[in-house]
Amino acid sequence: xxxxxxxxxxxxxxxxxxxxxxxxxxxxxxxxxxxxxxxxxxxxxxxxxxxxxxxxxxxxxxxxxxxxxxxxxxxxxxxxxxxxxxxxxxxxxxxxxxxxxxxxxxxxxxxxxxxxxxxxxxxxxxxxxxxxxxxxxxxxxxxxxxxxxxxxxxxxxxxxxxxxxxxxxxxxxxxxxxxxxxxxxxxxxxxxxxxxxxxxxxxxxxxxxxxxxxxxxxxxxxxxxxxxxxxxxxxxxxxxxxxxxxxxxxxxxxxxxxxxxxxxxxxxxxxxxxxxxxxxxxxxxxxxxxxxxxxxxxxxxxxxxxxxxxxxxxxxxxxxxxxxxxxxxxxxxxxxxxxxxxxxxxxxxxxxxxxxxxxxxxxxxxxxxxxxxxxxxxxxxxxxxxxxxxxxxxxxxxxxxxxxxxxxxxxxxxxxxxxxxxxxxxxxxxxxxxxxxxxxxxxxxxxxxxxxxxxxx
Ligand SMILES: Cc1cc2nc3c(=O)[nH]c(=O)nc-3n(C[C@H](O)[C@H](O)[C@H](O)COP(=O)(O)OP(=O)(O)OC[C@H]3O[C@@H](n4cnc5c(N)ncnc54)[C@H](O)[C@@H]3O)c2cc1C
Numbered sequence: 001x002x003x004x005x006x007x008x009x010x011x012x013x014x015x016x017x018x019x020x021x022x023x024x025x026x027x028x029x030x031x032x033x034x035x036x037x038x039x040x041x042x043x044x045x046x047x048x049x050x051x052x053x054x055x056x057x058x059x060x061x062x063x064x065x066x067x068x069x070x071x072x073x074x075x076x077x078x079x080x081x082x083x084x085x086x087x088x089x090x091x092x093x094x095x096x097x098x099x100x101x102x103x104x105x106x107x108x109x110x111x112x113x114x115x116x117x118x119x120x121x122x123x124x125x126x127x128x129x130x131x132x133x134x135x136x137x138x139x140x141x142x143x144x145x146x147x148x149x150x151x152x153x154x155x156x157x158x159x160x161x162x163x164x165x166x167x168x169x170x171x172x173x174x175x176x177x178x179x180x181x182x183x184x185x186x187x188x189x190x191x192x193x194x195x196x197x198x199x200x201x202x203x204x205x206x207x208x209x210x211x212x213x214x215x216x217x218x219x220x221x222x223x224x225x226x227x228x229x230x231x232x233x234x235x236x237x238x239x240x241x242x243x244x245x246x247x248x249x250x251x252x253x254x255x256x257x258x259x260x261x262x263x264x265x266x267x268x269x270x271x272x273x274x275x276x277x278x279x280x281x282x283x284x285x286x287x288x289x290x291x292x293x294x295x296x297x298x299x300x301x302x303x304x305x306x307x308x309x310x311x312x313x314x315x316x317x318x319x320x321x322x323x324x325x326x327x328x329x330x331x332x333x334x335x336x337x338x339x340x341x342x343x344x345x346x347x348x349x350x351x352x353x354x355x356x357x358x359x360x361x362x363x364x365x366x367x368x369x370x371x372x373x374x375x376x377x378x379x380x381x382x383x384x385x386x387x388x389x390x391x392x393x394x395x396x397x398x399x400x401x402x403x404x405x406x407x408x409x410x411x412x413x414x415x416x417x418x419x420x421x422x423x424x425x426x427x428x429x430x431x432x433x434x435x436x437x438x439x440x441x442x443x444x445x446x447x448x449x450x451x452x453x454x455x456x457x
Contacts, residue, residue, distance in 0.1 A: 009105060009108070011104050012034070012112065013037075013279075016045070016315060018110075018331070019035060020065075021332075021334035023075060025336075028342075035075060036102075040066070042064075045327070046393070048133075048137070049132065051139070052182075053186060054421045055413050055421065058139065059402070078102065081094055090107065091103050091104065108310050109310060109312070110337045113279055113280070114315060115274035117132075118274050118275035122246075128247055131271065147424065148266055151266070152164035165198065165203040165204065166203070166206065166267070169183075169205070169268075170251075170269070170272050172207050172237065178365050180230060181230065184203075185233070190417055192417070205236065207236065211240070219379070222381055229370050238253065241254070241255055249266065250266075251265060276297070283297065297319060303337050320355070328359075332358065363385070369414065370386055371385040373389060390410070394406070394407065
C-alpha cells in the first residue's frame with residue numbers, strides 16, 4: 001500500500017549533468033521534484049578551460065538552471081548547499097546562501113554532486129595552485145593567466161619577468177593538456193604585438209605529469225600524437241614528475257630518477273586528481289554506504305545505495321564498475337535514476353534492467369584545428385579529431401543561443417587567434433598589495449622597484 005503524500009517527493013541534489021538529466025527523465029512523471037544546487041546555474045564543465053582562456057564567456061558555458069528547466073511544471077529549483085541527510089526520517093538538510101537552513105523531505109533522493117579537486121593530501125597547495133571545477137575557478141584562472149602577462153610587462157627584474165612568463169600545469173589529463181595548449185596559443189597568437197616591454201611568445205608552459213604519458217586514458221597512439229602536437233606548440237612536457245612543493249613563487253618536483261628540480265613560475269595551475277566532496281562522506285555514514293579510495297559512493301547495479309532503494313547516486317560521485325568521470329556517464333546515469341523512479345510509479349519494476357553505460361567515447365582539444373578523439377576502437381587526431389570534437393560540443397552544449405555564440409567564437413579564434421572574452425575582474429584585495437596601500441594611503445612597498453618604461457623587451 002502506498003502511504004505517501006501525493007505526489008511523491010523526489011529531491012535531487014546537484015544540477016550538473018546527472019541532476020539535469022534526472023530532472024528531465026521525471027518531467028512527465030506524477031511527482032514533485034525539488035532540485036537543490038549550491039549554484040543557480042548548470043555548468044558545462046568540459047568547456048571551462050575555454051572560459052578560463054578567454055574564448056567563451058561565462059554565459060556561454062553556464063545557464064541558469066531555472067531557465068534551462070522552465071518547462072518542467074513539476075519542478076522547484078532551490079539555491080542551497082546540502083549539508084546533511086537524515087536517512088531514517090528521509091530529510092535532506094541544506095543551508096541557503098544567507099546561512100539559514102532548509103529541511104527537504106523526500107520519498108526518493110538522487111545525489112549527483114560531482115567530485116572536487118584533489119591535492120593528494122596536500123591541501124595547502126590549493127592556495128598557490130588553484131584547480132578548475134567551477135565557474136568561479138575558471139574566471140579566477142582567466143585573471144591569473146592574463147594578469148601574469150601584465151605583471152611581466154611592468155617587471156624590471158629579468159628573473160621576475162621570466163617567472164611571470166612561466167606557467168606550470170600539474171596533471172597531463174585532458175584539462176591540463178587543454179589549458180597548456182590554450183596558454184601557448186594566447187602567448188603566441190592572441191597577444192601578438194600587444195606588448196612593448198615583453199615578447200609574450202617567449203612564455204614558457206610547463207606540463208608536469210607523474211605517469212609516463214600525457215592523455216594516458218586515450219591509449220599510447222593518441223598519447224604520442226598529442227605529445228607531438230603539444231611539443232610543436234612549445235609546451236614543455238615533464239613526465240615522471242611528482243610535485244612535492246608549491247609556493248607563491250613556483251614549484252618543486254621529484255623526478256622518477258629521485259632527483260628534485262625547482263621551477264620559478266608565478267602561475268601554477270592544478271588539474272591532477274579528484275576526490276569526493278564532504279557531503280559524500282556524510283551521506284555514506286548516514287546510509288551505511290561504502291566509499292572507494294577517492295570517496296565515491298559504491299552503488300548497486302540499479303544505482304541505489306545498498307539497503308536504501310530510495311537513495312540513488314549518479315554521475316561522477318557514483319562508484320560502479322570503474323566507470324570514468326565523464327559527462328556522458330553522468331547524463332546516462334542521471335537519466336537512468338530518474339527513469340527508474342518513473343517506472344516504479346508505473347509499476348514497471350519487474351522489467352527493470354541494471355544501469356548499462358553506452359560508451360560514446362571521449363575527446364580532448366589541444367589547439368586550433370587539433371584534437372584527439374577515442375570512441376571504442378575508433379581513434380582520430382589532428383583536423384579530423386578537431387572536427388569531431390566540434391560536432392560533439394555543439395550537440396551537447398546546453399541552450400541554442402550558447403551553441404550559436406560558441407560557434408561564432410570558435411570561428412573567430414580559428415580564423416584569427418583573437419579572443420573576445422579577455423576581461424577579468426579585479427583581484428581580491430589580499431592578492432594586490434597596491435589595493436591595500438591605496439586604502440591606507442602609504443606605499444605598498446617602500447623598496448618597490450621603479451618601472452622603467454624605456455626598457456626594451
Ligand atoms: C575542467 C573539466 C573538464 C572536463 N572535460 C570533460 C570532457 O572533455 N569530456 C567529458 O566527458 N567530461 C569532462 N569532464 C567531466 C564532466 O564534466 C563530469 O564528468 C560531469 O560534469 C559530472 O557530472 P555530475 O552531474 O556528476 O557532476 P557536476 O557536473 O560536477 O555537477 C555537480 C553539481 O552539484 C552541485 N553541488 C555540489 N555539492 C553540492 C551540495 N553539497 N549541495 C548542493 N549542490 C551541490 C554543484 O554545484 C554542481 O552543480 C570535465 C570536467 C572538468 C572539471
